[in-house]
Each structure stands twice: as C-alpha cells, then as structure tokens.
Amino acid sequence: MPEPILQLRVLDAHYGDFQALFGIDMDVSDGEVIAIIGANGAGKTTLMRSISGLLPNAAAQIVYRGQPIGALRADQIAQSGIALVPEGRQLFPSLSVEENLLIGGQVGRKGPWSLEQIFQLFPVLKERRNQAATTLSGGQQQMVAIGRALMANPDLILFDEISLGLAPVIIKTIYDALPQIVGQGMTAMLVEQDITKALSVSSRVYCLQEGRVSLEGRTETIDRDDITRAYFGTES
Amino acid sequence: MIIAAIGVLILAAAPWWAGRAELRLLGEIYLYLALAYLWNLMAGYAGLVSVGQQAYVGFGGYMLFALTMFGGLHPIAAVLAAGVIAALLSVPVAALIFRLKGAYFAIGTWVTAEVFRLSFAQVSSLGGGSGSSLPVNVVKSLAASRSGREALSYWLALGSAIVVIACVYLFLRSRRGLTLTAIRDSEVAAAGLGINIWRTKLEVYVVTSAFTAIIGGLIFLQKLRISPDAAFSVNDWTAFVIFIVVIGGIGTLEGPIIGTILFFLLRETLADLGTVYLIVLGVLAIVIMLKAPKGVWGLIRSRFDLELFPLSYRVKTDTPDKGA
Amino acid sequence: MDWISALVQGTLLGGLYALFAAGLSLIFGVMRLVNIAHGDLIVLAAYMGLSTTVMLGIHPFVALLIVIPAMAGAGYCLQRAVLNQTLGDDILPPLLVTFGLSVILQNALLEGYSADPQKLSAGGVETASVQLGGLSIGVLPLLTFLIAVAVIAGLQFIFYRTAIGRAFRAVSDNADIAQLMGLNKAHIFGLAMALALAVTAIAGILLGVRTSFDPSVGGARLIFGFEAVIIGGLGNLWGTLAGGVILGVAQTLGAKVDPGWQLLAGHVAFLVVLAVRPNGLFPRVAH
Missing domain, CATH: 1.10.1530 (Hypothetical Oxidoreductase Yiak; Chain: A, domain 1)
Known part of the structure; x- marks a missing residue:
C-alpha cells in the first residue's frame, strides 16, 4: 500500500448560507490519478477550491502528507506542493505567455519542470511566448494554464474541467500530454464532465452527487450502470 | 409618534427656556444633523461618496451674502434662492464628475469644492480671500432685536433639520427610494430591473446639493461672517x-x-x-x-x-x- | 520670452506633480485602492525630512537615505495592519478609512510641529540656475523633473521587468488565482504600498525643498496628484508624467495672467480634459 498523499475527512464546504459539500471522505495515494465525475452543480469545482485553499475549511478536514492543511491560505498550500489548473483557465491578462508560466514557478520548488520543459511539451507556446496570454486560442490558453501549474513542480496537481469548451482535436492534444505529466511521479486529481475521457486516464474514480460521494471504485472494475446511477441519482 | 411630537414641541420652545449659548449650540446641532442626513443619503444609499459637500455649504453661504447685499433679497428668501441656484449649478457639475468612478468620484467632488473656493476668493465685491461680514441693515431685516434674531435662526435650523429628515425618510420609503436601495445592494441587478441608475443618482445629487446649500445659507446666517476658507x-x-x-x-x-x-x-x-x-x-x-x-x-x-x-x-x- | 519661460517652468513643475501622482497611480493599479491620505503622507515625508536634517545636520537629499526606508516600512505596516482589511467590493471602507487616516495625520503633525510653515534648506542648489538658449532654468526644478523621469522609468522597469512587478500585475488581474501561484496577496499589497510610499518620500522631500509647507497642505497635493493621474489616463505611468506636465503648465500660465488664477487654471485644465476625454489623454490600451 503506497503512502497516502491526501486525505479528506468529513469535508464540508459552504458558500455563505449555502452548503455545497457534505462530509466528503477521500484517500489519495502517491502517484495515483483520480477522476472526479459528477453532474453540473455536484460540487466538483467546490472540492477543487477547498483542497487548493480558495475556500476555507476546518484544519483537520484536509490532511496533506500527514499535515492538517484545511485552514491554510491558498498561497501556503501552493508552497506545500499542491497546484490547481482552474476551471476556465483564468490566465493573467496583463502577463505574457512566458510571464504566466514564470509566475507559476515563483513558488521556487525544485523538480523536473522548467520553462524549457513546458515549451517541449507544448511547442506552440514557445512561438507565442511574448504574446499577451489572453490573445491565444482557447486550447493554447489551456496549455498555458497547465504549464503554469506544472512550473510549481507540485506533488499533487488538480485539473478542473480542462476540456470544457475546447475542440475535440485540442482535447486530444491535451489528454495525450497527460501521461507525460503524471509519468513524472506526480499525483493528479482530474475533474471531468466527459466520463469516457476521465476513465481513460485514471486509476480510480469518485462520483459526486449533490455534494456527497455517490460512488467510488477502481476504473477497470467499475460498472457502467453504477456510474450512470451515481451520476444522475436515479433510483432503480 | 406622539413622543416625537412632544419632543419637537419642547425643542421648539427652547428660546423660552434655554440660554443664549445653549440655543446656539442646539442650532448648530440641528444644522449638522441635516448635513449628516444629506451626506448619508448620498454615500450610504446612493453610493455617491462625496468628500466635497463643502462646495455647496460654502456656495449657499456666499449666495446668502450676495443675494442680500446686491439683490436686496430678504435673508430667508436668499437662503431658499440659494438652494434653487445650487440645484441648477449641480447639474453641469454632476455631468462632469459622474464620469469618475467610485473612489475617484470622491476626489472629483473635492476638486469641485476647490474650484468654488478659488472662484469666490476672486470676487472682490464679496471680500476676496479675506471675506466679508453681513451688513447691519441685512441683519436687522431678519428681526429688530438680537434675541428675536437668535430665536428666528434657531427655529430656522430646527425647521430645516425636520424638513430634511422628513424628506429623506419619505424619499427612501417611496418607489424611487427603494430603487436607490436596490442600486446600493446590486448595481447589476438594478440595471436588470430596468432602473435608470444614472438618472436616480443624478436626482439624489441635485436634491442633496440644493438642501446642502440651504443649510449652508443658514449656517452663515448664524455666523454673520463669511470667508472662502471658512465657507469651503x-x-x-x-x-x-x-x-x-x-x-x-x-x-x-x-x-x-x-x-x-x-x-x-x-x-x-x-x-x-x-x-x-x-x-x-x-x-x-x-x-x-x-x-x-x-x-x-x-x-x-x-x-x-x-x-x-x-x-x-x-x-x-x-x-x-x-x-x- | 516670458511665456516660453513660464512654459518651461510649468513643465518642470509637472515633474513634481508626477511624483505626487505616481504613488497614487501605483496603489490604484495594484489593489484598486484610492488613498485619500496620500497628500498627507507626502507632507509626513517632508516633516520626516525636516526632523532628520535638523537632528543630524545633513542635506535633505542625504536625508532621503533615511526617509525612503522609513516611509516604505511605514507603508508596509499600514497596509498589512489596516488597509488590507478594507479591500473588497465595497468602496466605502477604503475611502472612509483613508479619509480618517488623513485627518489623524494632519492633526498629529499639527500637534508635533505646530501650524508654522517649515522649509527644508538645500543650500546653493535652491538658487542655482543654468542658461539654456537664453532661458535661465533653475537647477532644483530641473533636478526634480529628472528625478521624476528616473522614478517613473524605475517603476516602469519594476512593473514590467521584475518578478515582483509580475506579481503586482498578477494580483491586480486576479488576486485569488495569484494566491494559487503561492503569492500571499496581503504581503504583495504591503510591498506595493511600501513602494508607493518610497516614491512619496522622494516627492515629500522635493516638495519641502521647493516650497514651505505646513500640516494642512496635504489635501491640495492629493488633488494635484489625482488630477495628473486622470489627465494622463488611468494605469499609464508615462501618461501620468504627461498629466503632471499639463497641470504644471496650466498653473504657471494661469499665474502669468493673474497670480490668483494659478490653482484655478490647473483645475480648469483638469475639468476640460474630463469633459472632452473622460478616460484621460493616454489611457492604457487594453490587451
């Protein structure tokens, strides 16, 4: 049994009076690729925001490498080695492509990823390095967002809806790059609407429904009908 | 309601039970109360945070002096006229400074006040930079005796405070007032409801400017002396x-x-x-x-x-x- | 010739106004904060200069070595202890808190230094002048202008060529996402205020050497800086320099017509720009 890198213990999350997550329990081991699936509004993005520190939680609800991190600020969590590729890419419009990547590396963690490595992974970014990031196409912006997160050399990387709104050919390029990314020993959690895509790259899957875990299992043994039920919440 | 009415009656009778100094202090309190209600309407409800309301206080004061000295108006008429002129003046001012967003609007109002101050300092017939006193005949036209004058300016201060509070209260309870609260709580939502934000804010700005000038006139009717630095x-x-x-x-x-x-x-x-x-x-x-x-x-x-x-x-x- | 001389003097005066404006522009750019106490902080720097020159017997320009770090440190603490708590969607808290700060500073200076006008004595440089094509140009105004150009070039360099400048822009774009990059926005904002007040320190010393000052003059400095920012266009530092120059020229030309019109002419120039080009003459081009 490999070391657990991330443990969620009865994790709740709120937006004001509205509760978005209810008692989520999760265990992620070193080197795993976890898919998080679920319908719109199931709480997938909230989960990503909680882990990365954009939403405050109680300290003990999120344990990273044995340390309670639930109450830390997002920048402290980033320093400790968790990176998020946020939904909608969220590049910095005032920064060039290269600056967007460099700012990701500003946490100063050592590791395999550098500007040159990112440019090898996505060569088109090298050509466009001096352009304002938001002048790029959606797919290229997604590459920048992924590169920006990698530049931090995280131990755990969170991908939030990285194929949303992109053309299939672009999605393929990005998903083809994923094995290279996690092949470096990085642990990954992947939020995805496209179940087939999610299952194709992951080793384990969690399904969320209305803020609760409705199904969990190993990708190769999980039953498709169970997924459908867990996804839509239909009783049968 | 009855308690409030009795309270107002007791306060209105102050010239018979209070001394000269207390009367003055109470008058000052009423005028500040009125200014506070007006500023609160702008900043607290309409989101127009002004740090330049001294523009209209000073303007009202100077209009009182100019209209009584050169226009021969009765001081009370002059104070009311000051309010009307201030309302007219505030429209082009608003057209300019409403172009500044949020916090920059605040500094824009301050610039306006500076322009007013520097302009009145240029008017030599009003004493230029050193200012002037209200002529004796104008002061006498208010009431013959000193105690009569003091009582009158006390009642004017009390009355204006009551009028301002009542107007602000009734305005905020009206449809337009609720609009204003909607704007404060969410400008986007208010726009979605088809509310003309710019116009409502303009109305608030114009009305508060007029009232502020009237209060300013009353303030300097109490002081009987004005100078650009004091007025603005x-x-x-x-x-x-x-x-x-x-x-x-x-x-x-x-x-x-x-x-x-x-x-x-x-x-x-x-x-x-x-x-x-x-x-x-x-x-x-x-x-x-x-x-x-x-x-x-x-x-x-x-x-x-x-x-x-x-x-x-x-x-x-x-x-x-x-x-x- | 008189008019040309006024034009040159106004341009050089604009350098000082650009220094008033640069700090204002910087903190607005990074954290959307409009600091009503900015003018009073300039005056505070001038008084710091006064105390250091008097106590240590040093030249005001040498005093910068003490006043700049002191103001920067004060700025960092002020931001982290007070101003960070005011930032958010509501514009009221930052405005009213900095307004309160302005009143506190003014009266604290009044308490400490009295209302008597003070001046920093810079010796020979105050009266020295150089001849340029028949014009006599004061060394001090010229130096002020050159310092302003250098400061703005320096800020431009920091903003667009350094890691901290990158962090400023990133936090300004999207503070949440910047946090994900390991940037603590409270710290970054503190650094931005420190940098702004370092510039303010320079502005305050130059103000004190140029004219006499007292605790009440902060408001007007805030307004000059603000007018330079708006004339130049928000978010453009070189535009701010141009805005300062336009304001300075308008004031000196106004004073040439009638001494009483000096400040009025500056305000009128500002209002005309606001009426004709509400986004300023050189607004930042959107990416």
Whole structure:
C-alpha cells in the first residue's frame, strides 16, 4: 500500500448560507490519478477550491502528507506542493505567455519542470511566448494554464474541467500530454464532465452527487450502470 | 409618534427656556444633523461618496451674502434662492464628475469644492480671500432685536433639520427610494430591473446639493461672517459630517441622529484637547468602519432588534433562503 | 520670452506633480485602492525630512537615505495592519478609512510641529540656475523633473521587468488565482504600498525643498496628484508624467495672467480634459 498523499475527512464546504459539500471522505495515494465525475452543480469545482485553499475549511478536514492543511491560505498550500489548473483557465491578462508560466514557478520548488520543459511539451507556446496570454486560442490558453501549474513542480496537481469548451482535436492534444505529466511521479486529481475521457486516464474514480460521494471504485472494475446511477441519482 | 411630537414641541420652545449659548449650540446641532442626513443619503444609499459637500455649504453661504447685499433679497428668501441656484449649478457639475468612478468620484467632488473656493476668493465685491461680514441693515431685516434674531435662526435650523429628515425618510420609503436601495445592494441587478441608475443618482445629487446649500445659507446666517476658507472648509463641513455618519451608522436612518449626539458629546468634553480631539475622532471612525461597519446604531440594533424609522419590511416566510 | 519661460517652468513643475501622482497611480493599479491620505503622507515625508536634517545636520537629499526606508516600512505596516482589511467590493471602507487616516495625520503633525510653515534648506542648489538658449532654468526644478523621469522609468522597469512587478500585475488581474501561484496577496499589497510610499518620500522631500509647507497642505497635493493621474489616463505611468506636465503648465500660465488664477487654471485644465476625454489623454490600451 503506497503512502497516502491526501486525505479528506468529513469535508464540508459552504458558500455563505449555502452548503455545497457534505462530509466528503477521500484517500489519495502517491502517484495515483483520480477522476472526479459528477453532474453540473455536484460540487466538483467546490472540492477543487477547498483542497487548493480558495475556500476555507476546518484544519483537520484536509490532511496533506500527514499535515492538517484545511485552514491554510491558498498561497501556503501552493508552497506545500499542491497546484490547481482552474476551471476556465483564468490566465493573467496583463502577463505574457512566458510571464504566466514564470509566475507559476515563483513558488521556487525544485523538480523536473522548467520553462524549457513546458515549451517541449507544448511547442506552440514557445512561438507565442511574448504574446499577451489572453490573445491565444482557447486550447493554447489551456496549455498555458497547465504549464503554469506544472512550473510549481507540485506533488499533487488538480485539473478542473480542462476540456470544457475546447475542440475535440485540442482535447486530444491535451489528454495525450497527460501521461507525460503524471509519468513524472506526480499525483493528479482530474475533474471531468466527459466520463469516457476521465476513465481513460485514471486509476480510480469518485462520483459526486449533490455534494456527497455517490460512488467510488477502481476504473477497470467499475460498472457502467453504477456510474450512470451515481451520476444522475436515479433510483432503480 | 406622539413622543416625537412632544419632543419637537419642547425643542421648539427652547428660546423660552434655554440660554443664549445653549440655543446656539442646539442650532448648530440641528444644522449638522441635516448635513449628516444629506451626506448619508448620498454615500450610504446612493453610493455617491462625496468628500466635497463643502462646495455647496460654502456656495449657499456666499449666495446668502450676495443675494442680500446686491439683490436686496430678504435673508430667508436668499437662503431658499440659494438652494434653487445650487440645484441648477449641480447639474453641469454632476455631468462632469459622474464620469469618475467610485473612489475617484470622491476626489472629483473635492476638486469641485476647490474650484468654488478659488472662484469666490476672486470676487472682490464679496471680500476676496479675506471675506466679508453681513451688513447691519441685512441683519436687522431678519428681526429688530438680537434675541428675536437668535430665536428666528434657531427655529430656522430646527425647521430645516425636520424638513430634511422628513424628506429623506419619505424619499427612501417611496418607489424611487427603494430603487436607490436596490442600486446600493446590486448595481447589476438594478440595471436588470430596468432602473435608470444614472438618472436616480443624478436626482439624489441635485436634491442633496440644493438642501446642502440651504443649510449652508443658514449656517452663515448664524455666523454673520463669511470667508472662502471658512465657507469651503473640508474639515468643518465634510470631515465632521462623515465622522458623524460613520460613527452613528452609515446607510441607516437612525445613524445620523446617534452620530450627531455622540459627536457633540465628544466635542463638548474633549474640546479643550484641540487637535487630539480630532485624532480621537479619526481613530474612532476607522475602528468603527473596520469592526462595526453599521456604526453604533448597527450595534444597538443587532442587540435589541428595534427600529426608529420603519423602513425595512419584514419578509414573511419560514422557508430558509437557499441561495445559489 | 516670458511665456516660453513660464512654459518651461510649468513643465518642470509637472515633474513634481508626477511624483505626487505616481504613488497614487501605483496603489490604484495594484489593489484598486484610492488613498485619500496620500497628500498627507507626502507632507509626513517632508516633516520626516525636516526632523532628520535638523537632528543630524545633513542635506535633505542625504536625508532621503533615511526617509525612503522609513516611509516604505511605514507603508508596509499600514497596509498589512489596516488597509488590507478594507479591500473588497465595497468602496466605502477604503475611502472612509483613508479619509480618517488623513485627518489623524494632519492633526498629529499639527500637534508635533505646530501650524508654522517649515522649509527644508538645500543650500546653493535652491538658487542655482543654468542658461539654456537664453532661458535661465533653475537647477532644483530641473533636478526634480529628472528625478521624476528616473522614478517613473524605475517603476516602469519594476512593473514590467521584475518578478515582483509580475506579481503586482498578477494580483491586480486576479488576486485569488495569484494566491494559487503561492503569492500571499496581503504581503504583495504591503510591498506595493511600501513602494508607493518610497516614491512619496522622494516627492515629500522635493516638495519641502521647493516650497514651505505646513500640516494642512496635504489635501491640495492629493488633488494635484489625482488630477495628473486622470489627465494622463488611468494605469499609464508615462501618461501620468504627461498629466503632471499639463497641470504644471496650466498653473504657471494661469499665474502669468493673474497670480490668483494659478490653482484655478490647473483645475480648469483638469475639468476640460474630463469633459472632452473622460478616460484621460493616454489611457492604457487594453490587451
């Protein structure tokens, strides 16, 4: 049994009076690729925001490498080695492509990823390095967002809806790059609407429904009908 | 309601029971109360945070002097005329400074006040930079005896405060007032409801400018002397007013009353300290803004759940709001 | 010739106004904060200069070595202890808190230094002048202008060529996402205020050497700086320099017509720009 890198213990999350997550329990081991699936509004993005520190939680609800991190600020969590590729890419419009990547590396963690490595992974970014990031196409912006997160050399990387709104050919390029990314020993959690895509790259899957875990299992043994039920919440 | 009416009657009878100094102080309190209500309407409800209301206080004061000295108007007529002229003037001013967004609007209002101050300092017939006194015949036209004058300017101050409070209250209860609250709570939502934000803000700006000028006229009718630095003082006519509203509770109808009472209590007890008193006020305002943004009234209200001016309708529902 | 001389003097005066404006522009750019106490902080720096020159017997320009770090440190603490708590969607808290700060500073200076006008004595440089094509140009105004150009070039360099400048822009774009990059926005904002007040320190010393000052003059400095920012266009530092120059020229030309019109002419120039080009003459081009 490999070391657990991330443990969620009865994790709740709120937006004001509205509760978005209810008692989520999760265990992620070193080197795993976890898919998080679920319908719109199931709480997938909230989960990503909680882990990365954009939403405050109680300290003990999120344990990273044995340390309670639930109450830390997002920048402290980033320093400790968790990176998020946020939904909608969220590049910095005032920064060039290269600056967007460099700012990701500003946490100063050592590791395999550098500007040159990112440019090898996505060569088109090298050509466009001096352009304002938001002048790029959606797919290229997604590459920048992924590169920006990698530049931090995280131990755990969170991908939030990285194929949303992109053309299939672009999605393929990005998903083809994923094995290279996690092949470096990085642990990954992947939020995805496209179940087939999610299952194709992951080793384990969690399904969320209305803020609760409705199904969990190993990708190769999980039953498709169970997924459908867990996804839509239909009783049968 | 009855208690309020009796209170007003007692205050109205003050010239018979209060001494000269108390009368003066009370008059000053009423005028500050009115200024506080006007500033609160702009900043607390319409989102127009002005640090330049001294522009209209000073303008009203100077109009009183100009219209009585050169226009031969009765002082009370001059004060009312000052309000009308200020309303007319405030329209082109608004057209310019409404182009500045948010906090920059605030500094824009200050520039306006500076332009007014520098302009009046150029008018040599009004004494230029050193100012002038209200001529004796004008003062006499108000009332023959000194005590008569003092009583009259006391009643004018009390009356104007009551009128301003009543107008602000009725306005906020009207459809337009509710519009204003909608704007404050969400500009986007208000626009979605088809509310013309710009126009409503303009109306508030024009009306407060007119009333502020009237109050300014009354202030200098009490003082009988005017100079550009006194008329357009940012400390006297804006800083104090802001402190009153912030300490009492910005965006509440009761706040200015509480704030005015506290302000004058502090002033009367700490006046000997001079500048230290202003430092204390500044610190107090900052602490309240950071720790209790709805001011002293907000604290009272959260403890006792009471309301002097029923404005907020209680929502009759027992299903909790789910949010988005 | 008189008019040309006024034009040159106004341009050089504009350098000082650009220094008033640069700090204002910087903190607005990074954290959307409009600091009403900015003018009073300039005056505070001038008084710091006064105390250091008197106590240590040093030249005001040498005093910069003490006043700049002191103001920067004060700025960092002020931001982290007070101003960070005011930032958010509501514009009221930052405005009213900095307004309160302005009143506190003014009266604290009044308490400490009295209302008597003071001046920093810079010796020979104050009266020295150089001849340029028949014009006599004061060394001090020329130096002020050159310092302003250098400061703005320096800020431009920091903003667009350094890691901290990158962090400023990132936090300004989207503070949440910047946090994900390991940037603590409270710290970054503190650094931005420190940088702004370092510039303010320079502005305050130059103000004190140029004219006499007293605790009440802060408001007007805030307004000059603000007018330079708006004339130049928000978010453009070189535009701010141009805005300062336009304001300075308008004031000196106004004073040439009638001494009483000096400040009025500056305000009128500002209002005309606001009426004709509400986004300023050189607004930042959107990416």
